[in-house]
Amino acid sequence: MKLNKYINFKNTLVLSVLTIFAGFSASAQYCTPTFATGCGTGGSIQSVSSTGGISNITNNNTGCGNSTTSYSDYTGTSEKILQDALKTVDLKVTYSSSAPAASSALTRVYIDWNQNGVFEPNASPSEYAAPSVTSQHVHTAPGTSITVKITIPGQAKQGVTRMRVILGSLGSIYDPNVNPCGGTSNYGEAEDYNFEVINPCVPPNVVSTSNIDFKSVDIAWTPKLNAKLYEYLVKRDSTTPADTLNGFSYTTTPGVDIDTLACDMKYYVFVRVICDSAGISKYWDKSAWIKDSFTTQPCCYDPQLTYSELTSTTCKVKWTPIQTAYGYEYAVSTLPDPPQQGTYTTNTTIFLQGLPSRTTFFVHVRSRCSPTPLSGWSKISFKTLGPLSVNAVSQEDPFTMDVYPNPIQDVLTVQLNGSIDENAMLTVMDLTGKVVYTAPVSSEKVSVDVSNFANGVYVVKYTDDTHNEVMKVTKQ
Template identity: 30%
Template sequence: MQFSKYILALCCLGITGVGLAQNPFTAGNIVVYRIGDGSAPLNATAAKVFLDEYTSTGTLVQSIQMPATASGNNNILTASGTEAPMGLLNLSADGRYLVVPGYNAAVGATTATATASVVGLVDFNGKVNTSTAIPYPEASNKMYSATSDNGTNIWFSGYDVIRYTTAGSTTSIPISTPTGGLLQSVYIANGQLYNSNSQANSSVYTVGTGLPITGSQSLTVLPGLSLPLATQQFAFADLDPSIPGVDVLYLASQQGSSTLGGLKKFSLVNGTWVANGVVSTGTVSADRYQGLTIKVLGNTVALFWTRRGPNGTAARGGQLVTLTDNSGYNGTLTGTPTVLATVANIDAMAFRGVARVPLGCAAVNGLRAPDVSATQANIFWDNPATGGGNYEYAVTTDVTPPPSGTVTTNTFANVSGLINGTTYYVYVRTQCNALSNSEWSVTSFVTGCKPPAAPPVNIAVSTKGLVDIKWKKVFGADAYEYLISTSAMPPTTGDNSTDTALTVSSLNSVSQYYFHVRSKCGGGAYSEWTTKAFSTDCFMPAISVAVLPGNAGVSWNRINKAVKYEYALTFNPVKPISGSYTSDTVYTTNKVKDGTAYYFHVRSVCINGALSEWSTIPFATQGMQVYPSPVIETLRVKLEGIGNSGDITISDVMGKIVYRKQVNTNSISIPASSWAPGVYLVCYYNGQQRTVVRIIKQ
């Protein structure tokens, strides 16, 4: 009665033979390689092969029979009912084809009658292509697994060899022929070809480097996996973004003891694969795991695999089971598998390999939510390698992907109206066409008012005591609170600012300070405080000067934590090596010359002995400066504070004028080499004031 119900279900789906059109696969579902139609117990002879599509909850959607008779370019594709490793189904690396292993023996025929190993390719519309047939004895009559990167290049494994061919070909190249036999599943992850072995001393290996297509490739066991694993199918995941490439491995073990068998998990830790637990009943026979595939949603991995279940030791593959692993990278795998499907007729049907459904286009890449606030988020994703242009997205608090989403042609979206402190899941998929979508890509985020990031907080302390502070604008923040204190403990409140920059001038020198800042996101939502330490040096004084006839006065501001000041009065701007000391902030002198340029320098001496930089101010006294005296070749006249428009007259003591000129600048050079030696008077008159300086001509 159970078998009749199974056949009735297939008939209701309109699935009675390979000649009928199939429905496109549905994204998110899985496909199981099934041997046998249930009409007779399985044995070593060839049996029909079906691809059963299931939802992730175990509902049968459709079954696609592989050709049982040759037609056109399509060859027969059947499998032995009791050759347990046969039928390790794979999805091509680009996600567009199911890669189906088998051979071309007629149903009911013995293995010896098969003339070729056959690789089937099935696209997302359910279209079957079995034109790839590698004849014996070139290929082993025990093809266990096949895989492809793009539906053209094909790698397959058998009893004792891994071979390479192309779609539609009748020849192949042996790329690895290790001793020991029973090469099981071939698999592509992150551009690398892998292989498993189910013998007692088996493991998982890389096959050469990348995707090799020539012979003599070495098999290298993964670091840390040089132990008996009896591996059938396996799958990799990339769960830790800080580790390049794949970093988690799941594998199905054919053995049934708690030591060898079950579903096992490993994580790549510092270059070595470390065991993360096993799911197994520990019985010798019931838990013989075989097919395996995974679906990764963020940090959650849904696993689907086949095991012996109610079938006998010959047929095996009686159940399809599932388990969700939420432990993430390097987390321990635990739990009890849930049975999704059981063969309708014990030992007359057997499940083998498992794979995700093929799709007409690839999923989006790089899904991310870099900008998250208390009530909104910006979402971005990258175009897939194939397809793209139309997308659906959804943001929800549900860990289960939605049936549909908002349609867009953009590769970004802004989502608002979110609830603060809530975990959201972002789902994005590619629309392949009107009937098909890619799988959902997923990421998650937690809403909250985010603080300014510490590294971009820039604090610049000037030598004059000005502190300029800048930070990066925070997405979703409408204002900020800040406080500068001498305590590293974040405050309870602070000063408000709508800007992301401020300047402070009232801090002490040679002191340790802490800048605290947090975001205000509206609705009473605040971020955590971001704190950044900074220190001040010994500040240099700010100088002002007053110049009167015959004297000058200089003053500067008092510097906190300065115990005294060092000063010097010079005739040039070069910083002095040292000077005189004072505890005052005023300097006066009446020993200045008329018409002379001066430079006053002062620096602080702080309590810890630290010195500030020199602060320098130039000034000049009023009058006329004439130099050199005695003069030989050229006389120079410089006017300070008495205008620069007037007459300059030079005469000897007898009143004879040797030079006269109207000037409109405060500096002039006069040739004096032709003057007779003696005393001369230099006179400047600006119409109101007359200034006279006596010089000597040598």
């Protein structure tokens, strides 16, 4: 069962954006780390350097950079790491201690990948560059160095963000509770650096379509790790929307199922990535559009019905063949509502016999096709003619008149059963006696166009030199 996802996601989007940015303030500030003693009389960061980046940090032999706060902010300097998403940088940190008691320390490194002003170790992806085991980042003595491997996640936001290097010691043992804001350390130091991520907002590599039928399609595209949302549009013309246009349809998943399409129609699907949905939508960080196309399966058209050879007990119903049909279903009823199913036939004509006279029947027909399974039901109605009475049969010139359908909409049919005499005329009048139609009659069956008649009751009158027949009909 396909789910209709070809809908307007604007309301959903608003809720999503509010959820994503709830609690985030543009004025959010990084915490300032604190220590009981700090680096003035104890353990400090001697050097920080990196390798493997497009540009790297080389900040050696700084020792305790600020003995008052034990915190140094190097984000305003040229010391910066620059690297692409999904690549790895090695960060080397060397420990120094002027206090013999501070013989062991733990270094931890945090990077604010989502640039929200908070270091979040439990975020996804984590903003803590964790080792496989804690001991890998433990300095066992002053002068020792550890290497922190930093792999930039695919979800990292493009641009300059902050990296914090923090070291903590309880003295003879390292501080296991070191966190971005300090922890319980007696001794230690923190340093902040700029970390520039190259992770541009680019469209999906591939858009594909599958499970195409006469009204639906599954659309999928390659996911992008830095996508906040995907915007998509399905339409019949191939013109790529302008980059400045937005507000089509959105989803957080790399694909949608659509079941509101027309049969036998070529469609174009456009998809782009929204990498940053902060602020006004026209200023979002968006990729270019990527385009694909598909064509829905051929239509299974409704048959067009006509009838002829109408008598008091029989009628022939036929329809034009449907090119994609391999068969048809039909049903005959005195009710106008279409049936659940009908009788199968490969013919395009059915001859109905044994029908009650003066009865309105409805014939329903639909096409069976491949690959599109079924058309809708087509419907036509007729009223069987009146029977000849016993007295009429015994007469030399039995004569009756039937009019149908009743009520009428567009065409009134008058059937004359018997011999037409000289000066035959057919007249239609409204109830005020106003003649709205009159014409001579030369055949047993006359069709009158009543499409322009006002709704109401009309009198149909036939006269010739020997006959006078009158009936009432209702125009709807």
